[in-house]
Amino acid sequence: MSGTHGTGVPLCDLHQQYQELRPQLEEAVHRVLASCQVINGPEVAGLEEEVARYCGAAHGIGCASGSDALLLAVQALGIGPGDEVILPPFTFFATVGAVCRSGARPVFADIDPQTCNLDPHQVENKITPRTRAIIGVHLFGQCMDMEPLWRVAERHDVPIIEDAAQAIGAEYQKKRAGTLGSMACFSFYPSKNLGAYGDAGMVVTNDPDWAARVACLRMHGMEPRYYHKYMGWNARLDAVQAAMLRVKLPYLDAWTEARQVVAKRYDALLEDYHLGHFMQRLTVKPQRRHVFNQYTVRVAGGQRDALMRHLKMEKIGCEVYYPVPLHLQECLAYLGHAPGDFPASEEASRCVLSLPMFPELTAQQQERVIQSCAAFVRQRARRAA
Numbered sequence: 131m132s133g134t135h136g137t138g139v140p141l142c143d144l145h146q147q148y149q150e151l152r153p154q155l156e157e158a159v160h161r162v163l164a165s166c167q168v169i170n171g172p173e174v175a176g177l178e179e180e181v182a183r184y185c186g187a188a189h190g191i192g193c194a195s196g197s198d199a200l201l202l203a204v205q206a207l208g209i210g211p212g213d214e215v216i217l218p219p220f221t222f223f224a225t226v227g228a229v230c231r232s233g234a235r236p237v238f239a240d241i242d243p244q245t246c247n248l249d250p251h252q253v254e255n256k257i258t259p260r261t262r263a264i265i266g267v268h269l270f271g272q273c274m275d276m277e278p279l280w281r282v283a284e285r286h287d288v289p290i291i292e293d294a295a296q297a298i299g300a301e302y303q304k305k306r307a308g309t310l311g312s313m314a315c316f317s318f319y320p321s322k323n324l325g326a327y328g329d330a331g332m333v334v335t336n337d338p339d340w341a342a343r344v345a346c347l348r349m350h351g352m353e354p355r356y357y358h359k360y361m362g363w364n365a366r367l368d369a370v371q372a373a374m375l376r377v378k379l380p381y382l383d384a385w386t387e388a389r390q391v392v393a394k395r396y397d398a399l400l401e402d403y404h405l406g407h408f409m410q411r412l413t414v415k416p417q418r419r420h421v422f423n424q425y426t427v428r429v430a431g432g433q434r435d436a437l438m439r440h441l442k443m444e445k446i447g448c449e450v451y452y453p454v455p456l457h458l459q460e461c462l463a464y465l466g467h468a469p470g471d472f473p474a475s476e477e478a479s480r481c482v483l484s485l486p487m488f489p490e491l492t493a494q495q496q497e498r499v500i501q502s503c504a505a506f507v508r509q510r511a512r513r514a515a
């Protein structure tokens with residue numbers, strides 16, 4: 131085996147961030163413990179206000195996770211059995227999980243192969259009299275194409291829910307994710323751009339009625355106390371997580387800028403090593419602020435899996451988001467889909483690869499990642515010769 135041996139490069143490393151913020155994080159945890167206000171309370175309310183303001187929206191409602199945020203948003207719209215919700219098949223499972231958990235039927239619309247985001251032009255012919263919402267995902271940190279989606283949504287009077295789990299701080303035409311639809315759902319899963327130390331999430335909206343509905347649903351649909359208006363859940367945001375997230379939020383823009391620097395360095399390295407054709411980065415569309423939760427490339431020539439094995443052997447973190455599109459998942463077989471139904475999503479599942487990406491990633495580490503990719507290409511060329 132040839133290749134550049136040396137220390138590995140992790141896909142995501144949270145240690146440095148923790149070390150830098152450790153005193154503040156510990157202070158925040160102790161503040162909550164000492165207050166004994168561990169359910170809802172001022173830390174949760176504080177974070178809700180700060181995240182809503184960060185997005186430029188009126189209301190934030192903390193939830194137990196990004197998955198719960200999606201479920202509560204769907205339910206707040208009154209969606210349930212007999213209803214349909216349109217979404218892309220190329221996303222994390224939670225997007226479709228929320229639809230199914232509400233009792234509604236997911237209806238898929240394919241993606242734009244350049245960005246891997248929902249193709250708004252595939253949406254209109256999926257609309258039926260039962261369509262109650264469209265969930266658009268801002269995948270990997272880039273906002274989807276909103277303008278054409280707004281037109282479809284308006285024509286058919288269907289609300290848009292943003293799955294902004296990977297896109298806090300992302301912008302489309304200078305507007306932040308969180309204000310591009312009727313409601314938006316964020317995840318504070320540890321590896322997201324604003325990560326908690328456990329599970330946490332939030333719904334953000336400008337609409338006071340939907341905000342109140344989400345807040346009610348996360349507390350067993352209780353309104354007033356011990357009178358249950360809706361069939362809700364316990365899906366509250368943990369106060370300790372909220373306090374730690376409040377420590378981190380002021381650093382988010384600096385971390386986002388660092389991610390953008392990392393992405394630019396990858397772009398340059400792919401050029402320098404003449405890898406541009408072998409590994410093509412997903413397109414960044416104009417009028418966007420891409421926050422690079424992932425740096426994702428398409429690997430040419432059916433070599434994705436071989437490259438991944440090579441990188442893993444060299445202790446370089448990489449991951450396929452996502453290897454199986456939702457319409458081909460076992461638990462959704464009842465929808466009756468077959469391979470070929472959503473070709474762009476299926477093709478993306480076969481060729482995408484995400485490289486190490488976190489704000490503290492160094493130029494040296496990135497050089498090592500790309501050198502290792504170049505070594506793989508040389509090896510293949512030698513073998514073919």
Ligand SMILES: *Cc1c(COP(=O)(O)O)cnc(C)c1O
Pocket residue numbers: 195196197198221222224225267293295296316317318319329330331
């Ligand atoms: C992470 C993620 C979710 C779910 O968030 P959790 O906080 O892990 O429940 C939903 N959608 C997308 C696109 C995600 O990346």
